Amino acid sequence: MSRGIAVVTGASSGIGAATARHLAAEGFDVVAAARRTDRLEELAAAQPNIRAVPLDVTSAESVAELAEQVGDDVAVLVNNAGGALGVETVEDADPADWQRMFDTNVLGVLRVTQALLPALERGTGGHVVVTGSIAGHLVYEGGGGYTAAKHGAAALVETLRLELNGRPVRVTEIAPGMVHTEEFSLVRLRGDQQAADQVYEGVEHPLTADDVADCIAFAVTRPAHVDIDLMIVKPLAQAAPHKVDRHR
Template sequence: MTSLESPQPVAVVTGASSGIGEATAKTLAGLGFHVVCVARREDRVKALAAEIGGTAIVADVTDDAAVQKLADGLERVDVLVNNAGGAKGVQSVADADLDDWRWMWETNVLGTLRVTRALLPKLVASGDGLIVTVTSIAAFEIYDGGAGYTSAKHAQAALHQTLRGELLGKPLRLTEIAPGMVETEFSVVRFGGDQARADALYAGMTPLTAADVAEVIGFAASRPSHVNLDQIVIRPRDQATATRKFTRPE
């Protein structure tokens, strides 16, 4: 990969091939950032980068070498959006699938750690860096069948919030975005590709869209350098908690 040198501010977005990551890449490009779109799915991430005039990097955040190569290829980083993540399965703790748990922790927690640690020197060197970590309301709520995901998101949030204190005094802001129900590929992946089951989850209510969340990330990225939006919780009007939502009768 050729080193990226850009006169524009540079934003790196992980998990950019779909959903919140894709929408965020488009939003940040619209705000004047050169967006480095990072994802595993080569066709999608290259198409997105071509559409917004960004750079496509095919990489898996669970791969140490791939993340280091990403960092080595960037001369400048002003914004990092840790968006790569996801959930697998809805088993109880007693029936937990250890492979699903490993994937969730590797992707949500250690993936965020790898990318953040690798890009941190460049973010600080920018003189006005921003780290946005997309967690979830699962970072502070729990629900039956969700222990693998909620525990990973709790840990991801703890990582991010700890870093906020450790970097105090540095020219770097940290924002946690915690969405509630967003209709993306998230539930399809969680339910092993069962589209009908994923659709049923949102039946009778109006969930957030990826663009709704991306707009808030763009707002955080465009604040003055002295303004740090520490944590932003975004839920659809029809959702009160992780387990309580309003469903309209058909």
């Protein structure tokens, strides 16, 4: 028996793709949504209860089309689309990079949550999950734009939980630390593969996308009266963004 529909944004790679697979394995009918439809189709072809839907979270029209496609009863929304761009200081940062990060990490969450909230509230209620970051709770040099955006997403989550109190919708933030995925650092460092590899150099067992997806699946499969507000998860080697044990 299906657990209901779970929508995962940013599902074409990394944590999003892993989350789609994990939720499908838990019995959800998963709508995997992202811009890169070729990757979504590959994901859907590998697992029968995953459906691919194109989505650009920065476009109100695209989000409205997603809402129409998923229907009026959604059990879980995982707002995973986001990412980082650049490691410049506040002094040297390009405002356009900050704007792109805010548009995906904060406004993207707002657009999709607003569009799907009526469907999430139907029946026995639903669950809104946001893939945040420890960068939403701490700051570090060279991370001003990303930490500001993720702090914004964390504030959105906390506010939403207050505003939905008394209504049957749970709200959770999963905040990972260092996760080694194929694209996060590569995109942040503008395609510099050597620099991206150095982010994880010497770190024994950074988190994987599956580790984070497992946390998301755990949170959404708790009994309906149990709301995990915030789960911060880091690899054992990482004590803080600036404190990582590296074996060289």
